[in-house]
Amino acid sequence: MRIAVVGATGLVGDTMLRVLEERVAPKIPIELFPMATRRSAGKSITFFGREYRVLDVEEGIPEVDFALFSAGSHAARAYAPVFVSKGAVVIDNSSAYRMDERVPLVVPQVNPQDAHEHQGIIANPNCSTIQMVIFLKPLLDAFGIEEVNVVTFQAVSGAGYRGIFALEAEEDGGFYDHTPFAKRIHRNVIPQIGDFREGYSTEEWKMINETRKILHADIPVNPTAVRVPVKVGHSEAVHVLLDSAPPIEDVYKVLRDFPGLILLGEDYITPMDVEGRDEVFVGRLRFHPDNPRLLSAWVVADNLRRGAATNAVEILQLLSGV
Numbered sequence: 001m002r003i004a005v006v007g008a009t010g011l012v013g014d015t016m017l018r019v020l021e022e023r024v025a026p027k028i029p030i031e032l033f034p035m036a037t038r039r040s041a042g043k044s045i046t047f048f049g050r051e052y053r054v055l056d057v058e059e060g061i062p063e064v065d066f067a068l069f070s071a072g073s074h075a076a077r078a079y080a081p082v083f084v085s086k087g088a089v090v091i092d093n094s095s096a097y098r099m100d101e102r103v104p105l106v107v108p109q110v111n112p113q114d115a116h117e118h119q120g121i122i123a124n125p126n127c128s129t130i131q132m133v134i135f136l137k138p139l140l141d142a143f144g145i146e147e148v149n150v151v152t153f154q155a156v157s158g159a160g161y162r163g164i165f166a167l168e169a170e171e172d173g174g175f176y177d178h179t180p181f182a183k184r185i186h187r188n189v190i191p192q193i194g195d196f197r198e199g200y201s202t203e204e205w206k207m208i209n210e211t212r213k214i215l216h217a218d219i220p221v222n223p224t225a226v227r228v229p230v231k232v233g234h235s236e237a238v239h240v241l242l243d244s245a246p247p248i249e250d251v252y253k254v255l256r257d258f259p260g261l262i263l264l265g266e267d268y269i270t271p272m273d274v275e276g277r278d279e280v281f282v283g284r285l286r287f288h289p290d291n292p293r294l295l296s297a298w299v300v301a302d303n304l305r306r307g308a309a310t311n312a313v314e315i316l317q318l319l320s321g322v
């Protein structure tokens with residue numbers, strides 16, 4: 001199978017290579033095309049025991065079966081259609097195509113059927129949305145959902161290498177000039193991810209709109225997205241108003257049965273514990289004492305794997321049957 005990874009030198013791109021090594025390369029020979037900008041062209045990377053040189057995407061687009069993009073919206077808009085015109089299926093991690101009606105937005109455990117409707121491009125949802133919808137989907141199917149309130153605690157790696165560099169520079173007493181954050185992040189929390197529009201940040205709008213598209217349900221989602229000085233792993237305090245008031249045992253059962261979700265019950269886990277894992281961890285599960293329909297949980301996942309790379313590779317596996 002011929003696979004291009006565009007953005008191969010980035011945090012998500014590198015993680016996609018590792019997930020491909022684990023899940024796909026042992027099953028089928030891969031001819032890999034690691035791609036990035038001129039800045040990284042010629043750099044050496046290792047994949048499944050072999051050395052490759054990074055290619056400049058501007059120098060030419062190869063014919064491949066799949067192109068996994070994690071190179072930002074600008075690159076996705078410029079190059080994804082060219083890959084498609086050469087016969088590839090593109091799976092894109094950026095926000096460029098997520099809300100495009102012709103492009104399926106897919107979390108394989110949640111809406112796998114949508115993936116088959118593609119016209120060449122499939123979008124990978126935003127990292128915070130992926131882990132939240134994996135928690136919401138079994139609840140929606142079993143009990144119905146009236147409304148969702150969520151506060152996120154998002155790792156700096158969600159902003160790519162620049163996010164990590166900013167935190168590390170500040171930890172060392174300095175400052176990174178290209179910080180992606182609006183304020184200092186070390187010893188701080190920032191309730192802003194992206195720009196504000198009508199009171200909600202870009203990240204919050206993504207959670208509002210993408211959740212509806214993935215779940216095919218008009219659920220009001222009310223998010224506050226917060227950047228925290230954690231390197232890897234997004235956490236979310238999610239409050240779900242269900243349509244019905246089931247016994248907690250029934251909630252446990254539907255969550256436990258859902259693929260890729262690990263139920264911790266009243267216990268909890270922290271982002272440091274989930275680094276390198278592909279599952280979504282759901283803990284601190286409880287109904288409010290005054291409202292038997294109001295369910296709360298603490299939902300944690302590795303943003304680079306579950307929230308990006310693993311989701312993209314699972315879409316490739318879903319379509320290729322590998």
Ligand SMILES: NC(=O)c1ccc[n+]([C@@H]2O[C@H](COP(=O)([O-])OP(=O)(O)OC[C@H]3O[C@@H](n4cnc5c(N)ncnc54)[C@H](OP(=O)(O)O)[C@@H]3O)[C@@H](O)[C@H]2O)c1
Nearest residue numbers: 007009010011012036037040070071072075094158160161
């Ligand atoms: N980090 C996360 O948790 C996360 C989660 C979900 C989605 N995403 C999305 O995934 C994408 C990448 O994120 P990241 O965290 O991996 O960022 P990153 O660490 O900054 O890496 C960016 C990668 O994109 C490449 N690139 C940038 N502009 C390009 C262009 N015009 N043409 C070709 N390659 C280009 C860079 O290549 P050079 O080395 O040549 O600069 C680098 O390989 C973004 O769209 C982001 O929104 C990230």
